[in-house]
Amino acid sequence: MSATDSTEKPSSKPMHFIQNIISQDLASGLHQKIATRFPPEPNGYLHIGHAKSICLNFGMAEEFGGACNLRFDDTNPEKENEEFVNSIMEDVKWLGFNWNGKVKYTSDYFDQLFDWAIHLIKNGKAFVCNLSADEMQRYRGNFNEPGKNSPYRDRSVEENLAVFEKMRAGEFEEGTCSLRAKIDMASPNINLRDPILYRIKKAHHHQTGDKWCIYPSYDFAHGQSDAIEGITHSICTLEFEDHKPLYNWFIENLPVPAIPRQYEFARLNINYAVTSKRKLKQLVDENYVDGWNDPRMPTISGMRRRGFTPASLRNFCERIGVTRSDSVVDVGMLEFCVRDDLDKNAPRAMCVLQPLKLTLTNYPADKTEVLTLHNHPSREDLGDREIIFSNTLFIEQEDFREEANKKYKRLVLGKRVRLRGAYVIEAESVVKDASGNIIEVLAKVIEGTLGKDPEDGVKPKGVIHWVSANHNLNCEVRLYDRLFNDEAPDAGGKNFLDAMNPNNLQILENCKAEPSLAKAIVGQGFQFERQGYFCLDSKYSTQEKLVFNRTISLKDSFAKTEEQE
RNA sequence: AGGGGUAUCGCCAAGUGGUAAGGCAGCGGGUUUUGAUCCCGCCAUUCAGAGGUUCGAAUCCUUUUACCCCUGCCA
Secondary structure (H helix, E strand, O other): OOOOHHHHHHHOOOOOHHHHHHHHHHHOOOOOOOEEEEOOOOOOOOEHHHHHHHHHHHHHHHHOOOEEEEEEOOOOOOOOOHHHHHHHHHHHHHOOOOOOOOOEEHHHHHHHHHHHHHHHHHOOOEEEEOOOHHHHHHHHOOOOOOOOOOOOOOOOHHHHHHHHHHHHHOOOOOOOOEEEEOOOOOOOOHHHOOOEEEEEOOOOEOOOEOOOOEEEOHHHHHHHHHHHHOOOEEEEEHHHHHHHHHHHHHHHHOOOOOOOEEEEEOOOOEOOOOOOHHHHHHHHHOOOOOOOOOOOOOEHHHHHHHOOOHHHHHHHHHHHOOOOOOOOEOHHHHHHHHHHHHHHHOOEEOEEOOEEEEEEOOOOOOOOEEEEEEOOOOOHHHOEEEEEEOOEEEEEHHHEEOOOOOOOOOEEEOOEEEEOOOOEEEEEEEEEOOOOOEEEEEEEEOOOOOOOOOOOOOOOOOEEOEEEOOOOEEEEEEEEOOOEOOOOOOOOOOOHHHHEOOOOEEEEEEEEEOHHHHHOOOOOEEEEOOOEEEEEOOOOOOOOOEEEEEEEEOOOHHHHHHHHO
């Protein structure tokens, strides 16, 4: 909120169509205050696509001074449970949103919904149908042929009332009958061909227990729940557009307390990922990943465990926009958003992932120095930390080469490099094992180079990170790569499992982290200098054994130039 | 007797009759004790195609094409 908003217009983001609709409704006086809702079904964990919907619904309420409800759309007890309810609440809170009042459930309205079903029956607009599922499908017709009226369509109001009451009393088996709206079996919109309002499900419900054995359908429950809650703008995804005439039919034919309006936007798709609860569930159930919150999953809980921040996700949702056209956002956009946030806010630290011993020949073996490093190159408020320097260090294996061309800006035999925050050194010789692997590098410290360039004018080629061999934390680091190699794993008739990236996880043992990382806490992101952004793993990290997840690597233009040669 | 949607740069996306914003990616260059960040520059004579209206069209009209959604007692 800035006092100079009016003068910032040229740089401000243009409004998307939902914002336009809301501001017009407010300007015209249609609404004094808007109300939205985020209506997840608790049958799985939330994913990045839900984040878009959350940001949109809660975002509109925030932006226009309205309220947003969290409402569990719990009309199908067979697929839903409390675990999902809890994870969803946690994810919404973590993203930084507060729902209006207490959590709502569609099941809170089952009594009212039942009364409204009676109302429809009494007005001759609903009937109990005894067609089986198969029969009903045949009566429904198809895209090219109109449906036929159910033989039960003309039951009397009295009979319908009586049979519906028996339905509710549990006198019929599942699948033997259903309550249907009496609309138009010839409608080109199949949703209007006498849709089901209630079906029998003798299932225990996570909120209402065993009170009901009939449950309302999505269509019969959603709009009326919106009306009960005074939702003004009911925002959903494109596939529900065909349901809108039905949504409005209920609103028009029932004595609802308010008139909500439905608006549809395009769901989020991201390349190199799947975002379908069914497929994500399959990855979990068949153990391709380590649970719904596996750091490779595009679930909100997975991304949280991976080290994504709420700000990065919200910024991402802001950047991708809201439209009605199907689109596939490049995962690079998401990666940019995390890097952007973490670069600005994550304290820096050093950690050697694949250690190579480095001995400084002219530095006393019994000497140590305490060096002070800034926690962030530009954020003084993030403070400083101390690092111990000694004559035996670990550097990254890939930061040393016996010989290299001028493009290689790291340590080369006979050449110089700067040890981050410490001295410039020059490599003198290497020690190899029996099979010719370099197991140690010997180098000398160039005197007087702490915080200064060498006096002889021979500047180091680059800077590498390091950690003292006797002053570090042994830890495990997990490097994640995309779960799929195919940018559209589930496009066409493909089996998305065939596209899985076999190298989506690399576990590095015996990494060497600087001692300050002992104070790391779950949820806090660090930049391991020159490597990327990392965070403690909430599941496997312990006091005895630190486990870090790589959230995202740093942009690596060197890797790119190397590739080209 | 099918219906409902959507098409603007590799990817998102503004634009609503006055002569194509911005971001991501990419490509050059500068700064840098992170090959990061940051900074500067380049990146759509053209808006799915074809006609038409107009002084003027991504925007209006006609028509064609492509893609997405809908035939659960799922949401």
